[in-house]
Amino acid sequence: MTGSPDESTDGWDDALRVLAGRAHMRNRVRAQRIAELLSAPWERDTAVREEAARLCHTVAGSAATFGEPGLAEAGLLLETALREGRDHDVMPALDVLRSRAGGARSPEA
């Protein structure tokens, strides 16, 4: 990998593509973990709520950095619902997150 972005970017693009693929897989695992946390009674468990929210935050930041704005938005929406106590929004937001995190990564427009 050379130091100048003005030189050929093929190596750089390839490297980013590999890292983006890894990030997607990690976010998929995080989404599964979030679903596990929220499958048990969670509404009054502060620790579970905080861990789920923190994982959502990580998904949002990672997905946004690696070009998955839809997944990032889903992570942010669920995090916000958990932190703001909008419990009726949590399950629908989780469904969206799992839908966008699942499967092979596809390029977003």
Next chain:
Amino acid sequence: MRTRVIGREARYVATGGRRVVVIDDDPSIREVAALALTAVGGHEVHTAGDGAEGLEVARRVRPDAILLDVMMPVHDGPAVLGRLRALPELRDVPVVFLTAKVGTKDISRLDGVGAVAVITKPFDPLGLAGELAAVLGWDA
């Protein structure tokens, strides 16, 4: 760029530049930040996955700057920064927060904690080295 993997810590060695420690619990962010800072910035980058490891790495390598995630489990960014400031050998190392939390309340909380600046996620990998240089006053 040479890469040596030492345990969980990856060390990316470039031909020149500064020495930077990246502390983030997301391995993907560590990887892309390290790639960006070495390939574009020409820096030597050390990474750590949590505050405790980050302190250990920073004490050993004596970085020119630390890029520190805010939201981490156990000890968050501000807590880690507090520990850094308590160490004489690291007290003056500039710390830049890296975070996706940039609402007004969040910025208010980060203000005055002692970091030099905040870089928001998502960040453009191609632009990270330049952004870091700009906030730290390094030659880009």
